Amino acid sequence: MIEVQHLTKRFGETTAVDDLSFTAPPGVVTGFLGPNGSGKTTTLRAIAGLVRPDRGETRVDGAPIAQHASGMRSLGVLLDARSVHPGRSALDHLRALAATNGIDDRRVREVIELTGIGSVAKRRAGTYSLGMAQRLGIAGALLGDPRALILDEPINGLDPDGVIWVRQLLRELAAEGRTVLLSSHLMSEMEHTADRIVILGRGRLLAEGSLADLLAQTRVDTLEDAYLALTHRAVEYQAGALPAA
Ligand SMILES: Nc1ncnc2c1ncn2[C@@H]1O[C@H](COP(=O)(O)OP(=O)(O)OP(=O)(O)O)[C@@H](O)[C@H]1O
Secondary structure (H helix, E strand, C coil): CEEEEEEEEEECCEEEEEEEEEEECCCCEEEEECCCCCCHHHHHHHHCCCCCCCEEEEEECCECHHHCCCHHHHEEEECCHHHCCCCCEHHHHHHHHHHHCCCCHHHHHHHHHHHCCHHHCCCEHHHCCHHHHHHHHHHHHHCCCCCEEEEECCCCCCCHHHHHHHHHHHHHHHHCCCEEEEECCCHHHHHHHCCEEEEEECCEEEEEEEHHHHHHHHCCCCHHHHHHHHHCCCCCCCCCCCCCC
16 A cells, blocks of 8 residues: 655745645556646655655555665665666666665566566666666566555556556556556556546646546546546646746
């Protein structure tokens, strides 16, 4: 279970997240949606312990991630697939992560196989396509066989096979009783993958519930229409909108 309670985070004049509360329960995939700049990444980073809240707190299975004895076993994190050192191979990257987190080297082989990056595992990560980098990011997130996972745009750059693979993987992980919280701008994919949806606008919670709840609330037929109905007043960056002179 991931809990976000009254989370507020400011960067200078910008309030990135504003008194946000929601939960991602175990056993389901929770989709995390919102326009550009609505605070999704900041919230995910706070859950991962990478952002210090100004107010409120985040908990993973009952405690802030910093209080967990073995973070990677409690929470798998994919925030930026391009954050791997470009000169390092996938194998070296995953081995280093495993070694510093007390994880058996055997698990490195397992996640490489699971994510289908075996044929490129010895190549420098800087030469990877975005899709390969995403697969490596997912391998890193799964390394600790974690009870909960947060993934920021994990299907960005994946080919159709890769998208279907991620969908099935996340659904299997949830079916095993794990907590899965995933952000994406791809509405049709969210509709396929997520059981529950959380929608943000300007750092605030706009909606939380099952897809059926959201469709009933907005009286539309698709997640995309529900999303547009809920966020239309909360879109900060709109095509054609220029700041006043
Ligand atoms: N380190 C930072 N310093 C200053 N401002 C920041 C920082 N991180 C985020 N922000 C600002 O906080 C707001 C929320 O950003 P955030 O990246 O959390 O949104 P997002 O919903 O993930 O956006 P996107 O969909 O574009 O990835 C934005 O206005 C952003 O410019």
